[in-house]
Amino acid sequence: MQPxxxxxxxxxxxxxxxxxxxxxxxxxxxxxxxxxYRLNKGRFLTVNNVRVNTPYQDAHGVRAFINxxxxxxxxxxxxxxxxxxxQVSEMFLCDAYSGHxxxxxxxxxxxxxxxxxxxxxxxxxxxxxAWTRYYRWGTSWRLGLDSDxxxxxxxxxxxxxxYKITVF
Numbered sequence: 001m002q003p004x005x006x007x008x009x010x011x012x013x014x015x016x017x018x019x020x021x022x023x024x025x026x027x028x029x030x031x032x033x034x035x036x037y038r039l040n041k042g043r044f045l046t047v048n049n050v051r052v053n054t055p056y057q058d059a060h061g062v063r064a065f066i067n068x069x070x071x072x073x074x075x076x077x078x079x080x081x082x083x084x085x086x087q088v089s090e091m092f093l094c095d096a097y098s099g100h101x102x103x104x105x106x107x108x109x110x111x112x113x114x115x116x117x118x119x120x121x122x123x124x125x126x127x128x129x130a131w132t133r134y135y136r137w138g139t140s141w142r143l144g145l146d147s148d149x150x151x152x153x154x155x156x157x158x159x160x161x162x163y164k165i166t167v168f
Contacts (some may be wrong), residue, residue, distance in 0.1 A: 001100060002077040004032035006091065007143070011041075024087045030073060033060040043071040043085030103141055 011026040030037040035058070038046045045052050045064045054071070056064040061076030070082040078094025093101065099109040106115025116124045118140035126137070 001097060002032060002075070004030060004075075004077075004079065006030055006081070006103075008089070025083070025089060028081060028083050028089055030062075030075075030079070030081060032062070032075065032077075035060065035062070037062060037064070037073055039064075039071050039073060039081060039083040039085075039089075041085055043069075043083070045071065045073070104138065 007029045009026040009029075011024055026041050028039045030039075036046075036048055038049075040046060043066060045054060045056060047056075047058070052064070054064050054066055056062075062073065063075075064071065064073045066072070069084050071085055073079075073081045078096060080092040082090045091105070093105065093108065095108075097108055099107060101108045102117065102119075102121070106112075107117070108115075114123060116126055116137045118124050118137070124137040124140055126134075128136075
């Protein structure tokens with residue numbers, strides 16, 4: 001199995017007042033084959049920090065293309081990432097990784113009851129309202145603070161999250 005990591009960076013944007021509490025996406029990054037593939041806000045792709053045109057394909061079998069409103073990145077090992085270039089992403093992974101996945105993917109072993117684990121492999125209690133339950137689990141995968149200047153010129157702290165694949 002091909003090891004890989006997926007990270008996402010969130011940001012705040014001007015807009016409706018409730019956006020101040022929303023996790024909008026700036027980018028999603030796939031790290032595989034010693035390369036960094038970044039799906040960016042605005043539906044464009046960079047590979048190792050160089051902007052590339054779509055459709056795109058490299059020697060590792062990683063393909064990128066626009067389909068409707070989605071930037072798609074598809075790998076030869078069975079991962080597909082879709083990003084609308086604004087705030088919505090979807091990720092699909094082939095069944096061969098069942099039980100070898102950790103992070104915000106869950107572990108994909110078919111048992112939803114053990115998908116909500118922290119970095120130490122312990123189940124995160126899903127108690128309280130929906131926001132509290134999933135916030136507690138999601139924040140257990142934060143990579144750390146990342147300072148940025150927001151759209152209103154203020155300095156804010158943003159979090160990066162990791163979806164990590166481990167092959168055991």
